[in-house]
Amino acid sequence: MIPSTPFFRTARRLLAGAALACAFVRPIALDAQVREPADLVLLNGNVYTADAAHPRAQAVAVREGRIVLVGSTREARALVGEGTEVIDLEGRTLIPGMMDSHGHLPGLGSALRIVDLVGTRSYDEVIERVRARAAEVPAGQWIRGRGWDQNEWGDTRFPHHAALSEAVPDHPVVLTRVDGHAIFVNARAMELAGITDDTPDPEGGRIVRDPDTGEAIGVFVDRAMGLVNRVVPAESRDEVHEGILLAQRELNRYGLTAMADAGVGRDVIDLYEEMAERGEWTIRNYVMVRPADLDHYFALGPRDNIGGDHMLSVRSIKVSVDGALGSRGAALLEDYSDEPGNRGLVMVPPERLLPIARAALQHGFQLNVHAIGDRGNRLVLDVFEQALAENPVADHRFRIEHAQILHRHDLPRFAELGVIPSMQAIHQASDMYWAENRLGWTRLQGAYAWQSLLQSGVIIPGGSDFPVESPDPLLSFHAAVSRQDAHNWPTGGWFPEQRMTREQALYHLTIWGAQAAFMEDRIGSITPGKLADLVVLSQDIMVVPAEEILDTKVEMTFVGGRLVYDRAAEGERPRTDG
Structure with a gap:
């Protein structure tokens, strides 16, 4: 049984209401403030609220960073005053701001600044990207990268460091696997870390070794990553x-x-x-x-x-x-x-x-x-x-x-x-x-x-x-x-x-x-009283064929009613398949 707590009672209600109705519902608003002009009104939209009680609407009004009305375009127009910003969605889809419930912000910030190995299709391609970076930085400086995945290569075994060490002998190299649970390093990095073939596996970690010779091949899994990472210079606060x-x-x-x-x-x-x-x-x-x-x-x-x-x-x-x-x-x-x-x-x-x-x-x-x-x-x-x-x-x-x-x-x-x-x-x-x-x-x-x-x-x-x-x-x-x-x-x-x-x-x-x-x-959810975190999409992801979902563009992103991304002004972010 689900525990009978306020949270799980709400969870039951949301699960029961997850089949969103297609008909527009009665406008909802913060009654005490509904007659005051809004700061922002988005109208003529196709609104999915993620609020099971009121799943669909045409327009949203925002005041002081919070939603004050969710309803029809006619209702929203009544809140337009002299200083109101009005955005005509022209039928585009509006959904609540999306949440990534598991990410790593410092990791993403670092990944945007180091050698990008996402999408590499071979060990040779990894080596070439690292070699190119090595040509740009002084000998002895650490080279960091992230995103390799041996499962995407023709040979899906973990790589051996020999080819990388030969291509980049003068820079210590540490390359984080796509999942963040393994690193691949060259001989110079292992030397600086004091790692030999006799170094034991730490608790909760594994040094990957050649099954025939017992040689450390340069791959360190989970807690074993710390054997190398402890000597990698930390990023500065700036x-x-x-x-x-x-x-x-x-x-x-x-x-x-x-x-x-x-x-x-x-x-x-x-x-x-x-x-x-x-x-x-x-x-x-x-x-x-x-x-x-x-x-x-x-x-x-x-x-x-x-x-x-x-x-x-x-x-x-x-x-x-x-x-x-x-x-x-x-x-x-x-x-x-x-x-x-x-x-x-x-x-x-x-x-x-x-x-x-x-x-x-x-x-x-x-x-x-x-x-x-x-x-x-x-x-x-x-x-x-x-x-x-x-x-x-x-x-x-x-x-x-x-x-x-x-x-x-x-x-x-x-x-x-x-x-x-x-x-x-x-x-x-x-x-x-x-x-x-x-x-x-x-x-x-x-x-x-x-x-x-x-x-x-x-x-x-x-x-x-x-x-x-x-x-x-x-x-x-x-x-x-x-x-x-x-x-x-x-x-x-x-x-x-x-x-x-x-x-x-x-x-x-x-x-x-x-x-x-x-x-x-x-x-x-797009609900009166909540913070106005909103996203405008170029098409309706709730009805387009599944194969067309990824043709969708994010047009605008609002956080607390503040526009933090506008595709028309900045250009779109190219989509990759991850």
Whole structure:
């Protein structure tokens, strides 16, 4: 049973109302203020509100950053005064500002400034991109890159550093895998890190070795990454700040108005708070703190409105218990089908996770735990169950981040415990090419099982895990409703019975994300009284054929009624398939 709390009663209502009505509904407004002129009116639109009680409208009026009316164009015109900005949508679609419920803002900022390896189709292409950067910087300077994925190459084995070391001998090189759970380095980097073939694997990590010689090939998985990363010079504070400003601008271009920042250190959060005081945020950031900083943030308590305007919240925790499927670090109950003897990695065992869960409940913090494999997910559910039995907090909203591979016995436990599966539809589109090789057919029945989870009675907030994937939420929307990649493969979709309806996919990227971040009273739907986070689209993603969804352009993005992106003025962001 879903716990009978205000949150889960609301979740039931939203799930029941997810089939949006096509008829326009009675206009709704903040009655006390409805006769005062608005600051902004958007009219003649095709409005999807993500509000189950009033799903459709033609126009929206905004005053002082908040929505004051949702209804017909005639009703909205009555709020036009001398100083009102009026935007004629001319039939274009208006939806709530979209939320990425699992991303990494500093990581995206860094990725925009280093060697981009996303989309490389061979090891040789990686080498050429790194060689080109090496020609631009002095010998001895570290070269960083991100985005390689050996599963996209002809040879899907992990690469050996020899060719990279020969091509770039004088610069230490560290290249992060697309999922962020492995790095690939050259000989110079290993030398500076003091790593030899005899260096042991750290707890929760793996140094990938040649199976015949035992030689370290240059790939380090999960906790083993720290053996190298500890000697990589950290970005300066100014560089981090520059990257964050670039990254949030990128997110606004894609129609994102809010995000959950999945695991940030105290130094970066301090910078975030300064940015909030200076009014630099153009995206609402729901921050998850790291376990090392818990005493500091527990002393401050949960904070929902740092700096005002509800742009920055710090009230949740991020822990990772296993690795990623692509690098075979996800913790499985049985061996990997394509690597017998390997069941992945548990980085935080139950005896370390349980005290964190207990403390989170005691201090009123949400706990969000990365778990991808079926063993990882079971471990987390078991810990949550024990912690909640000891301290049955009603509205905890604990989350499992990713929840990709679930044993059938664990699927109903999310609803039973009130645990939210925070999932990234785009991961399914990226992983489906090789997932069966990793897992075998039987385990795929519980992989990326969105509809099974929804039918059990939970909500699924959506994200991209950027910069692991493109932050473009329309890629996620397309994957959610089609179970296909950006090229509309495979025909009919991959395990199509698990795809979402259009309405569920809209909620996935709007109101469910807001609920999963305790923000449903402020954002997530176009509802009077809520903050005016709005996105104008070039076409109706709720009705166009699935193969045409990715032709959609984000025309305008508003945060609190303020225009933060205008395609007509700035030009569109080219779409990639991630």
